[in-house]
Amino acid sequence: MVQDEYRDMCETYLMRNFGRHMLITHGKGARVWDDEGNEYIDCVAGIAVCSTGHCHPKVSEAICRQAKELIHISNLFYIPGQAELAKRIVEKSGIKGGRVFFSNSGSEAVEAAVKLARVRTGKKRFIAFKSGFHGRTFGALSLTHKEDYRLPFTPLPYDCSFVEYGDIEGLKAVMDDTVAGVILEPVQGEAGVFPAPDGFLEAVRSVCTENDALMIIDEVQTGFGRTGTWFGFQHADIEPDIITMAKGIGSGFPMGAIVAREGLEFLPGEHGGTFNGGPLACAASHATLDVLEEIIGDIERKGQRFRDGLAAHHPRQRGLMIGVTLGDRCAPVKDYCEEHGVLVNCTSGNLRLIPPLVITDEEIDQAVRVINEALDS
Numbered sequence: 001m002v003q004d005e006y007r008d009m010c011e012t013y014l015m016r017n018f019g020r021h022m023l024i025t026h027g028k029g030a031r032v033w034d035d036e037g038n039e040y041i042d043c044v045a046g047i048a049v050c051s052t053g054h055c056h057p058k059v060s061e062a063i064c065r066q067a068k069e070l071i072h073i074s075n076l077f078y079i080p081g082q083a084e085l086a087k088r089i090v091e092k093s094g095i096k097g098g099r100v101f102f103s104n105s106g107s108e109a110v111e112a113a114v115k116l117a118r119v120r121t122g123k124k125r126f127i128a129f130k131s132g133f134h135g136r137t138f139g140a141l142s143l144t145h146k147e148d149y150r151l152p153f154t155p156l157p158y159d160c161s162f163v164e165y166g167d168i169e170g171l172k173a174v175m176d177d178t179v180a181g182v183i184l185e186p187v188q189g190e191a192g193v194f195p196a197p198d199g200f201l202e203a204v205r206s207v208c209t210e211n212d213a214l215m216i217i218d219e220v221q222t223g224f225g226r227t228g229t230w231f232g233f234q235h236a237d238i239e240p241d242i243i244t245m246a247k248g249i250g251s252g253f254p255m256g257a258i259v260a261r262e263g264l265e266f267l268p269g270e271h272g273g274t275f276n277g278g279p280l281a282c283a284a285s286h287a288t289l290d291v292l293e294e295i296i297g298d299i300e301r302k303g304q305r306f307r308d309g310l311a312a313h314h315p316r317q318r319g320l321m322i323g324v325t326l327g328d329r330c331a332p333v334k335d336y337c338e339e340h341g342v343l344v345n346c347t348s349g350n351l352r353l354i355p356p357l358v359i360t361d362e363e364i365d366q367a368v369r370v371i372n373e374a375l376d377s
């Protein structure tokens with residue numbers, strides 16, 4: 001799957017923090033090809049990133065066009081396309097009077113959200129949820145539950161209490177007037193696709209409002225149509241104070257953002273970043289939104305096609321996020337799928353399917369057939 005020579009070079013010159021064994025050379029739609037020409041249906045999509053599929057012509061064209069006009073200029077100047085993109089994102093979030101701060105990744109979006117919550121509330125504590133994932137930078141890691149990720153880096157900068165996802169009494173028990181914000185995913189993604197229980201987001205909203213704490217919804221994985229709505233929280237009847245987003249925003253061009261409600265913003269000089277919201281990222285994101293606007297109405301139906309096809313294995317599904325609990329069987333199932341032309345992802349003992357949102361019915365059926373074979377074998 002990967003030439004020995006290339007593997008040796010990776011081993012010699014790259015840090016060995018990522019585990020990997022394949023070299024993917026190109027992709028189109030929901031399909032990718034490795035260096036030996038083998039074709040795969042991609043149910044990973046760069047970890048929920050390649051929302052419009054690989055190299056969607058509208059996205060590739062927009063990036064190429066912008067690359068010939070202006071690649072970088074910095075936020076010392078107005079940036080072409082940036083304000084229009086902020087307007088589109090705010091409108092899709094439904095947050096009236098909301099404002100955007102752009103970042104370059106999901107962790108940086110979370111970092112911006114916690115800094116904003118700290119500086120505007122003047123409070124220092126946070127509450128997050130067990131099995132939740134919010135990123136790897138020190139601030140985001142403070143809010144990420146997994147001990148394997150946290151322990152090598154303690155002490156972490158933010159004091160954070162962790163509550164069982166779905167446990168509203170547990171949340172009330174650790175809430176007090178020192179809490180700046182509560183952060184949660186509307187569907188826990190890295191945990192293996194666990195949607196919030198019915199009524200949970202509404203209950204968290206009430207507890208936050210009663211205690212003057214900000215509700216921060218982490219949409220890094222769930223945003224931009226992944227769950228069938230523009231943002232995952234829109235399955236509930238709430239308005240968060242801050243929304244973090246990244247992954248699907250630019251079809252693979254690195255970008256992140258936060259939207260904060262009216263009255264909640266950084267003051268001049270309080271936060272920044274050289275590359276944030278650059279011309280290329282904005283062009284990629286505009287083209288991504290153009291494509292998603294055409295297909296968003298069909299995403300839940302496609303997710304249900306996966307769910308129905310895998311029904312014998314009790315999948316959890318919201319839009320095109322599908323999870324099946326497998327424990328130790330996850331690795332052999334992934335290997336079988338790969339050998340039979342389907343890329344899938346294992347996370348925390350769960351099979352996670354997060355394909356490009358443009359995946360076709362035929363591709364879903366083909367992937368489902370192989371995954372069922374793997375699960376039944």
Ligand SMILES: Cc1ncc(COP(=O)(O)O)c(C=O)c1O
Nearest residue numbers: 105106107133134135218220221
């Ligand atoms: C919910 C959530 N928040 C934050 C992050 C971190 O994003 P990034 O890897 O772009 O820094 C991720 C990444 O998987 C995520 O799923």
